[in-house]
Amino acid sequence: MMLPSAELSSSNGGGASGLAALPVFLGRKNKYVRMDDVLPSEHEGDDGGGGGGGGGAVHVRGRQSSRRYVFACSVFASLNSVLLGYDVGVMSGCILFIQRDLHINEVQQEVLVGCLSFISLLGSLTGGRTSDAVGRKWTIGLAAVVFQAGAAVMTLAPSFQVLMVGRLLAGVGIGFGVMIAPVYIAEISPAASRGSFTSFPEIFINLGILLGYISNYAFSGLPDHINWRVMLAVGILPSVSIAFALLVIPESPRWLVMQGRADEARAVLLRVTDTEDEAKERLAEIEAAAAAATTGAAGKHGDRNRTVWQELSRPSPVIARMLVTGVGIQCFQQITGIDALVYYSPTIFRDAGIATERQLLAATVAVGFFKTAFIALAIVLIDRVGRKPLLYVSTVGMTGCLAALSAALFLQARGSVSRGAGVGVAILTVCGDVAFFSVGIGPICWVVSSEIFPLRLRSQAAALGAVANRVTSGAVAMSFLSVCRAISVSGAFAAFAAISALSVLFVHRFVPETSGKTLEQIESLFGGGGDGDELRELELGDVEQLVHK
Incomplete structure (x- = not known):
């Protein structure tokens, strides 16, 4: 389900030099990139690019700017x-x-x-x-x-x-x-x-x-x-x-969501993520976590109305x-x-x-x-x-x-x-x-x-x-x-x-292995979260990020 980076480089044109930049180098695997870094070519057309591309071609998004x-x-x-x-x-x-x-x-x-x-x-x-x-x-x-x-x-x-x-x-x-x-x-x-x-x-x-x-x-x-x-x-x-x-x-997007300033949080996430879709996904996760923290709904942490201390x-x-x-x-x-x-x-x-x-x-x-x-x-x-x-x-x-x-x-x-x-x-x-x-x-x-x-x-x-x-x-x-x-x-x-x-x-x-998990997913490692059983069975070192279907 993941593509070798060598193949991605060739399909991405002249981006090889950018991959050597330190912010891009940090945190990358030797051989693989995240699955959500690639898009079918029809998404390019949606952005008004028109430029050619056969139906099955794959495009790798540039990550240098956000990194x-x-x-x-x-x-x-x-x-x-x-x-x-x-x-x-x-x-x-x-x-x-x-x-x-x-x-x-x-x-x-x-x-x-x-x-x-x-x-x-x-x-x-x-x-x-x-x-x-x-x-x-x-x-x-x-x-x-x-x-x-x-x-x-x-x-x-x-x-x-x-x-x-x-x-x-x-x-x-x-x-x-x-x-x-x-x-x-x-x-x-x-x-x-x-x-x-x-x-x-x-x-x-x-x-x-x-x-x-x-x-x-x-x-x-x-x-x-x-x-x-x-x-x-x-x-x-x-x-x-x-x-x-x-x-x-910028201010932390998670703190902005906690203050009810979702639009500002979205603006920050657009700066720190690679695509608008990824920003929307992260914002949805943060809002869900914030909602769980402020409601009295049943959950695995007891009374949500208790103070932090x-x-x-x-x-x-x-x-x-x-x-x-x-x-x-x-x-x-x-x-x-x-x-x-x-x-x-x-x-x-x-x-x-x-x-x-x-x-x-x-x-x-x-x-x-x-x-x-x-x-x-x-x-x-x-x-x-x-x-x-x-x-x-x-x-x-x-x-x-x-x-x-x-x-x-x-x-x-x-x-x-x-x-x-x-x-x-x-x-x-x-x-x-x-x-x-x-x-x-x-x-x-x-x-x-x-x-x-x-x-x-x-x-x-x-x-x-x-x-x-x-x-x-x-x-x-x-x-x-x-x-x-x-x-x-x-x-x-x-x-x-x-x-x-x-x-x-x-x-x-x-100490559990937490590498590659979002902050919202890590909670499941200790027995919390809604889908904890499924997530606990997943070996954290195997992937960089869960693919949401």
Whole structure:
């Protein structure tokens, strides 16, 4: 029922070069295209084309325009994620100089580094309700404004107390940003490439981390009372560009339907889909989901008149399974220790034997490059290979790297290996861990948590997942130095390796394959939806999109 892409190219005339464009490449299969990309030639005549064509000829619709538009919207919506990444990366170096300039102790270091994750809960918790009230688009703008205010206060802070006030504002802005970007992108993206586009926030987080590391290295030569302020001030620049982004990106069509603005939603769908027929089909699906969310008709989720938070706090079995998957994968993303590696990589490398600050910061730049390079690989693979295979590779690989790092640090502390070997293994295993993280659970946790929930719950359920992510991130960041002091650095990473092994079992048991499904169809995987029995029998990796007859 599907046509080889080679045959389609020849029938499409000179379109070969366009297929190489990145937005077109993302999410496409090697050999096949979707069945609804082809039309009998008589449809061309209906459009007034007249131009020839025999009765049985097949025409392939151009997809570059809509894909490029969705690609651009996804990039602009992800700019806030650079802020989170930059803050994480730059703080690993800033803390060395803040400690000397403001004379803060170890506990204050842990609070300063780890509090951002807890503070960002406020943004994530209120972000769901805010995005339902004012829209996904303007919530993205609000996140940038709040972060800018926080970064400015931190840059000018004369004391630890004022620095913490800036940290509070920046954390709230980041909480808004990390919650809303995956939701917005999932709601405008076509099913066949939703995984690739929804991974964009994660690659921008990694890009921000890399920029933070480079900033540390570039400005470390300045005086101690200036260098960390310059490092933090540079983080304001990405948020300024969001003002332009708001002029370009549309509102989410699903949010517009929820507000009764179907005509505006249709106009957006015409921009993000390949054809008018596809736009009509997607609009009908969204309207059906929205109608189900606002009526009291019988369904598999009980009373439809309950508030969102009532339904999330006392969930039906279907919603409970979704919450276990969405919140669980967010927790495992963080409790495997990624933020400990990123925030405290200089501490880890110092323990392995690297002596000077410049060498420590240079080693962290290498970590940043690995993290960014492999998230780019994940974006290419996520819709080709699927979510679950990449999660298996990621969690198993991280478990191995964390165990090896723990063993290397243990032997190094006892003099069983040379200093050079210990440093080499430490750098290799840290880079390996962030690479496996970035190719799997790093981006995929955001993809899964933004696509598994039904429309009426999506923004606030995604916010709940973001809260779980930030709580576990903060717990790791604020306790890592204390845990290392209690059981050693090698002991801390042995614990992370054990938790990572549990994440493999979690993926196997609770995470379904969602690649190629529309958001409205994914609900059936958890036992919801009207045609759930039929859809659950369909292997998700076999097709890119269901063909409606």
